[in-house]
Every structure is written in C-alpha cells, then in structure tokens.
Amino acid sequence: MAFPTHIVAVGGIVEDGHGNILLVKTRDGGWVFPGGQVEVGENLIDALSREIKEESGINTTVSHLIGIYSNTAIHKWYDGVTDVPTKLMLDFVCKPVGGELSVSDETTDSRWVARDQVLDLITAPAIRTRFRAYLDFDGTTTYMEYVTKPEFQIKNRTGVSR
Template sequence: MEMPTHIVAVGGIVEDEHGNILLVKTIHGGWVFPGGQVEIGENLMDALIREVKEESGIDITVSNLIGVYSNTSTHKWYDGITDVPTKLMLDFRCKPVGGELAISEETSESCWVAKDTVMEYFTKTAFRTRYETYLNFDGNIKYMEYVTDPEFEIKLNRTV
C-alpha cells in the first residue's frame, strides 16, 4: 500500500495595533501573507512563527485558527517538473511582538499594508479568498476545498 503524500502549510495574517496587515512579496507568487510548509517533527505554531520570521523579519504570537483549506488540484511546481500533491493549509490570526521588516531567499519585499487595501496587492484568487475569510471571521472556523489548476474553483465552502 502506498502512503498518501500531502503538504501541510500554515499562513499567518498578522495585524498590528494600527490595523495594518503584514505582507511579503514572494519570488514566485507575488504578494501574499507570510507562511509556508510545516517541517518534519515541527508543530503548527512553531512552523508559523518560524516562517513569518524567515520571510518578513517579524516576530509573532499566534492568536487563533480562522480557516482550513484543501487545495486538491495536482499541478507542476515552479520548476515545471515536480508534481505538487494535495495541500492542506491552516490560517491563523497573529499579532506582531517584535522584529524588523526584512527579506529572505523567498521574499523580495515585506511591508505593512492598511487592512482595507490588502486585496489590491493579491494577484492569486486563493489568497484573496483566504483573506476574505479573515475579514469576515465571526468565531466560526471556515473550511474550504478548492483547486487552483487549471483555474481557481471552490468545491466546498462551509464552517466547521
């Protein structure tokens, strides 16, 4: 029996005391909120704290889970060769607690953006959709299944 392979990733929507949202510009994907893959043996919170620090230079505390997303499309990685398996993403609301804006091997820019102008930065529908979940968060965790390839399509959208 072949074991299934999934990518587990975390995303942090970091809002400062002035209502600004932390964004990073990635080398491959344009503007996004920071996050990334959970490494082997790493818990979700530690992974998110590490990823936000690596990508933006900002230290955070993780507040609460707001959304769980399954990207069930199979597509090629940026190299055009590697198959990307099903991806499970968990988004959390976060608060900054220190650090200075910086860039990394994965990011070319990082900045604080007014909450009501964040949508103007996103070019990927998946990030727009996930940010809308943050804006509309009412205490109920959103679960969504979508595919991004060949085009973005929501297949399931509910609260859990």
C-alpha cells in the same frame, strides 16, 4: 500499501493593532500574507512563527485558527513527472511582538498595509479568497476545498463551529 502524501502549510495574518496587516512580496507569486510548509517533526505554531520571521523579519505570537483549506488540484511538479500532493493549509491570526521588517531568499519586500488596502495588492485568487475569509471571520472557522489548476475554483465551502 503506500501512505497518502500531503503537504501541510500554515499562513499567518499578522495584525499590528493599528489596522495594518503584514504582507510580503514573493519572488514569483506577488504579495501574500506570510507562511509556508511545515517541516518534518515541526509543530504548526513553531512552523508559522518560523516562516513569518524568515519571510518578514517580524516575531509573532499565534492567536487563533480562522481557516482550513485543501488545494486538491491534480497537476505535475515543475519537472513534468512528479505528482503534486494535496496541500492542506491552516490560517491563523497572529500578533507582532518584535523584530524589524526585512526580506529573505523567498521575498523581495515586506510591509505593513492598511487592512482595507490589502486586496489592492494581493492578486492570487486563492490568497485573496483566504484573506476575505479573515475579513469575514465571525468566530466560525472556514473550511474550503479549492483547486488552483487549471484555474482557481472553489469546490466546497463550509463553516466549522468552535
């Protein structure tokens, strides 16, 4: 029997207290809020803090969970052979506590963007949808299943009460 394989990832919507959101520009995916895969043996909060620091140079504290997402698209990896596993993503609101804006091997730019201008920069449909869930957050955590291939499509959406 094979155990199911999932990629677990975290995303951080970093608010600076002045109405600005931290965005990073990836080398291949455009503007996004920072985040990435949880490494083996790493907890979610440490993974998120590490990813934000690596991608943007900003140190953060994690505040609260706002969204849980499953990307259940079935497609092949870049090698054309390997199946890409289901991706489970958890988005949290974070607060900056220091650091300096910088870039990394994965990013070409990082900046603070006015909250009402964020969607002008983010073009990826899944990231836009997840950011809208942050804008609409009313204390109820969103759960959403979507696929990104062959095109973005929401399959299931529900609220999960605290």
